[in-house]
Amino acid sequence: MKNQDDANRTPVTVLGLGLMGQALAGALLRAGHPTTVWNRTAAKAGPLVAQGARLAGSVRDAVTAGPLLIVCVSDYDAVHELLDPLDEVLEGRTLVNLTSGTSRSARETAEWAARRGVTYLDGSIMAVPEAIGTADSVLVHSGPRPAFDLYEPTLRSLGAAMYLDADHGLSSLHETAVVGLMYSTLNGFLQGAAMLGAAGVNAEAFAPIAKTATGMVVDWFAGYGRQIDDGTYPALDATLDTHLAAMENVIHESEFLGVSTDLPRFVKALADRSVSDGHGADSYAALIEQFRTSSS
Template sequence: MAHDRDAAPAPAPEAVTVVGLGLMGQALAGAFLRAGHPTTVWNRTAAKAEPFAAQGARLAGSIGDAVAAAPLVVVCVSDYGAVRELLDPLGAALDGRVLVNLTSGTSAQARETAEWARHHGADYLDGAILAAPQAIGTADADILYSGPRSAFDPHEPALRALGAGTAHLGEDHGLSSLHDAAVLGLMWGVLNTFLHGAALLRTAGVDAAAFAPLATKGIGTVTGWLAGYAQQVDDGAYPADDSTIDTHLAAMEHLVHESEALGVSAEIPRFFTILAERAVADGHGGSGYAAMIEQFRTSAQEVRA
């Protein structure tokens, strides 16, 4: 058909450079290569780059050569200090490049690095990877970016090669690191409380494998509460639709006593109890559980004062 012959050809995949070939950096480079992007790789230990030559990657002889090879430079190294150590000597070579930093760090480090990149003439995007290396390039990989939309939009097709869950959060460079920290805290909270529960049940000869299905169901129940709790937090109103913090506190105390009686560490439930006691002291004993947000908005210094 005529309109098929007249259709504009698809744009060629964008060239990209990947700096840092640890487990995650290797996954990033592999995803770009599988998606057809001309990919240059560089690593401080050159031997880690060599296997990518067989996959079609260009091996840069130096960090300067790597940065010069593509307008989009993706960095994933040990920490933000290593980013600056590697790239600072390049000076004007960064001018005009879009630097995407997928190194883990804090929101303050992200904002400081954005200012450093600006002084070198580079557009800067800070990113957070919410996935294991094995998931990179699949529908299971969520990767968050923050920084100028003008830097993100032209390169979004290339960045989507790293994961279907690619999202731009906003202009504030610190947003991706903040979201990463929030999700990590959620992960550790779930894992540690599961392990505490497994330790309790083990005292009665119950295997963790037998507990896992019930725990999974319980986590699913709590997941269903999140949207409603989030709205209460945003509204600043905490109705006791199901039970009050007073009721929760009594149950927490039972968990502390049960743990101590069975010789299981009570540190986690004791911490819950401390927070709930503070909420009650602040007048929230009759409020719904979402009122506990006020305890997390209070710094340790303010509590001690």
């Protein structure tokens, strides 16, 4: 027999059972939420059904199963392909869209939802599937605050649930900003691994040193963030002129080792332009002015 807490759990529908969708539905089930699932390939629902999920026979059946609908599919076009035909059953429900996309797509989908009487929260997942439902999972949400407050206890089943703003586009914008950070970090590691590999050092041996160095750089974020917000860039650690000398070393070392110089030359080109603009005595944060300039 279910206890009172279980009886009060919000029923949730999850559309999309890729690796992330399966992780989301699994976390909801573990938290005691009655969970309905749907996927184009129904076989993917097997493990979730074994854990107590209800497999819907159609998208319509899934949508009508409860007040809260979580969607995590390939892209926003797929979201609309699934939900556009269901206007008459969407009204009055809350849609939390955890599909990756752009801020423009998020805002357009919010307008689409409003025309159909759907309360819309756009969300982004800052975690790998294995972390969903743990302290290592963070999900950010944007849209109407009352809807977030209402369903925050349910959303916390998936990880730390953060509210950003009423602007529906901010969650997707945060996700793409983090993705850009991820690629920059990984590319820096690959450049270093290529350089060390030319000297016979295994990339795995480089990894712990790279992790320590990355942690040091992360500690600079808050201070650089304040400088960017203030619009002033005092060189508290090193000037941009000093950084340029270090960039030259990376280029020369790469050339000597027969490793590509594309990445370090690109970074130095940004710094050169910043110095030309008069920021040679400023901190590295002054490069934000280069990133704010459209390349088109």
